[in-house]
Amino acid sequence: MTDFPMRVFSGVQPTGNLHLGNYLGAITNFVALQDKFDCIYCVVDMHAVTVWQDPQALAHNTREVTAAFIAAGIDAKSHIVFNQSQVSGHAELAWIFNCVARMGWLNRMTQFKEKAGKHRENASVGLFTYPNLMAADILLYQATHVPVGEDQKQHLELSRDIAQKFNTDFATAIAEKGFGDQYFPLPEPLITGPAARVMSLRDGTNKMSKSDPSDLSRINLSDDGDTIAKKIRKAKTDPEPLPHEAAGFEGRPEAQNLVGIYAALAGKSGDEVLTEVGGQQFSQFKERLTELAVASLAPVGAEMTRLMDDPAFIDQVLADGAGRARELAAPILHGAKDIIGFIQS
Numbered sequence: 001m002t003d004f005p006m007r008v009f010s011g012v013q014p015t016g017n018l019h020l021g022n023y024l025g026a027i028t029n030f031v032a033l034q035d036k037f038d039c040i041y042c043v044v045d046m047h048a049v050t051v052w053q054d055p056q057a058l059a060h061n062t063r064e065v066t067a068a069f070i071a072a073g074i075d076a077k078s079h080i081v082f083n084q085s086q087v088s089g090h091a092e093l094a095w096i097f098n099c100v101a102r103m104g105w106l107n108r109m110t111q112f113k114e115k116a117g118k119h120r121e122n123a124s125v126g127l128f129t130y131p132n133l134m135a136a137d138i139l140l141y142q143a144t145h146v147p148v149g150e151d152q153k154q155h156l157e158l159s160r161d162i163a164q165k166f167n168t169d170f171a172t173a174i175a176e177k178g179f180g181d182q183y184f185p186l187p188e189p190l191i192t193g194p195a196a197r198v199m200s201l202r203d204g205t206n207k208m209s210k211s212d213p214s215d216l217s218r219i220n221l222s223d224d225g226d227t228i229a230k231k232i233r234k235a236k237t238d239p240e241p242l243p244h245e246a247a248g249f250e251g252r253p254e255a256q257n258l259v260g261i262y263a264a265l266a267g268k269s270g271d272e273v274l275t276e277v278g279g280q281q282f283s284q285f286k287e288r289l290t291e292l293a294v295a296s297l298a299p300v301g302a303e304m305t306r307l308m309d310d311p312a313f314i315d316q317v318l319a320d321g322a323g324r325a326r327e328l329a330a331p332i333l334h335g336a337k338d339i340i341g342f343i344q345s
């Protein structure tokens with residue numbers, strides 16, 4: 001087996017309303033991985049346009065995700081932060097993967113079914129082939145590790161299937177060109193954020209999402225302290241006091257979610273939190289949660305606002321990251337084209 005150097009890649013869509021789920025499921029993990037790996041963090045604007053985006057809002061949201069990355073502690077100098085559309089290799093490799101992936105594989109993707117809903121015939125072709133572009137994002141850098149929230153697990157498995165099929169379909173050419181027995185690594189998902197699946201504050205059975213029409217369902221990274229407090233106060237609960245152990249969450253998804261959020265923000269396990277708060281009424285627990293949430297998130301929100309006041313600085317970060325991403329990608333894309341038999345000058 002070819003030994004690929006460890007490299008982290010992940011992406012976040014600039015579709016507005018960055019929330020606590022993105023933060024606890026993905027971004028805090030991005031920050032933690034920087035000490036151990038070379039990391040590439042991408043604002044995936046080409047994925048965003050698989051559903052309609054207002055052009056001005058798209059540009060604003062691209063800068064906002066970049067600001068959130070930096071505010072949360074990503075070091076854009078030691079690692080790479082850029083927006084996808086500035087590096088044309090993503091689209092080029094995605095085309096190749098459109099020809100590797102099978103219709104049947106994409107037909108199984110639950111996110112397409114959810115997003116396309118009943119109007120499948122009306123969904124963009126890009127929404128259907130979205131996972132092929134995601135595989136291209138990762139494999140353009142031969143990345144080996146991909147931190148994501150739970151909802152991306154199926155897409156990651158598809159990326160592995162694509163890498164595997166490319167490696168077998170072209171095995172002879174890969175060996176002949178001196179690349180050994182594998183051209184692409186099979187990327188590993190890292191679903192290890194402090195909370196891999198944060199649920200809506202209004203309905204503990206739905207995940208917290210950027211597109212939920214109710215703003216009360218999520219805590220946005222841009223919310224100020226008063227807004228965070230209001231949303232936690234209005235969060236759905238049940239009349240029982242908090243349980244003393246995890247078994248007591250049975251049939252109580254909202255209680256489980258709020259305790260999960262508290263634990264993730266405090267850096268504690270759910271069991272540890274329950275020994276502290278078991279038996280409390282929600283009113284009391286919500287005060288504690290508000291204090292912790294405001295203390296952890298308000299500084300990130302404030303730093304985002306400060307960075308957003310200087311769009312030229314953000315654009316420079318993206319341009320610099322895109323330049324370095326292009327350099328890394330160029331030989332890998334060249335090799336893939338060579339393997340396929342595309343003549344290149």
Ligand code: AMP
Nearest residue numbers: 013021022025026148149196197198208
């Ligand atoms: P997206 O907003 O879909 O671009 O997602 C960006 C990252 O946040 C991905 O790694 C997702 O898996 C993660 N994520 C999105 N929503 C949640 C959630 N409710 N809980 C945990 N992680 C999430």
Ligand code: TRP
Nearest residue numbers: 009010011012013044047134137
């Ligand atoms: N599909 C991911 C999401 O919606 C975003 C994404 C695009 C991504 N390309 C990626 C995540 C590559 C990890 C690796 O959250």
